[in-house]
Amino acid sequence: MKKIVFVCLGNICRSPMAEFVMKNLTDQVIVESRATSAWEHGNPIHRGTQQIFKQYQIPYDSHKTSQKMNLETAEECDYIIGMDSQNVADLKKMLPSRLHTKIYPFAEESVPDPWYTGDFEETYRMVTEGCLAWKNRLV
Numbered sequence: 171m172k173k174i175v176f177v178c179l180g181n182i183c184r185s186p187m188a189e190f191v192m193k194n195l196t197d198q199v200i201v202e203s204r205a206t207s208a209w210e211h212g213n214p215i216h217r218g219t220q221q222i223f224k225q226y227q228i229p230y231d232s233h234k235t236s237q238k239m240n241l242e243t244a245e246e247c248d249y250i251i252g253m254d255s256q257n258v259a260d261l262k263k264m265l266p267s268r269l270h271t272k273i274y275p276f277a278e279e280s281v282p283d284p285w286y287t288g289d290f291e292e293t294y295r296m297v298t299e300g301c302l303a304w305k306n307r308l309v
């Protein structure tokens with residue numbers, strides 16, 4: 171089975187949203203999420219993202235906490251997917267060049283960071299659309 175990891179800056183808003191939306195769409199892919207930074211390390215999923223999961227009845231792990239992307243996870247995954255163009259650029263800086271062929275943007279358009287915009291609905295719309303496209307690509 172293919173293994174993918176969604177990556178954003180904090181791993182509390184966008185990438186966990188993509189992780190659990192994707193898990194809800196398919197069980198034919200192993201899905202994880204990580205951060206490019208350690209800023210939120212150990213912190214739970216943002217309440218705005220948890221609110222979206224509840225509103226749209228998406229099962230999720232309320233005990234999941236932020237973890238920074240590392241080499242081991244990068245080696246294990248087939249696709250390393252940055253939620254915005256800065257995440258993709260940061261992943262290329264963090265990871266050895268032999269792994270760069272696994273790094274992809276989540277969608278053509280970067281997913282805006284609701285940490286700054288406050289608009290978790292906009293994030294959810296873009297995450298859902300992007301996850302459907304990834305599902306069609308992988309399953």
Ligand code: 4NP
Pocket residue numbers: 178179180181182183184185209210283284285
């Ligand atoms: P995320 O959002 O990358 O979608 O998880 C953020 C979460 C935290 C911070 C920035 C973005 N922060 O600055 O701590």
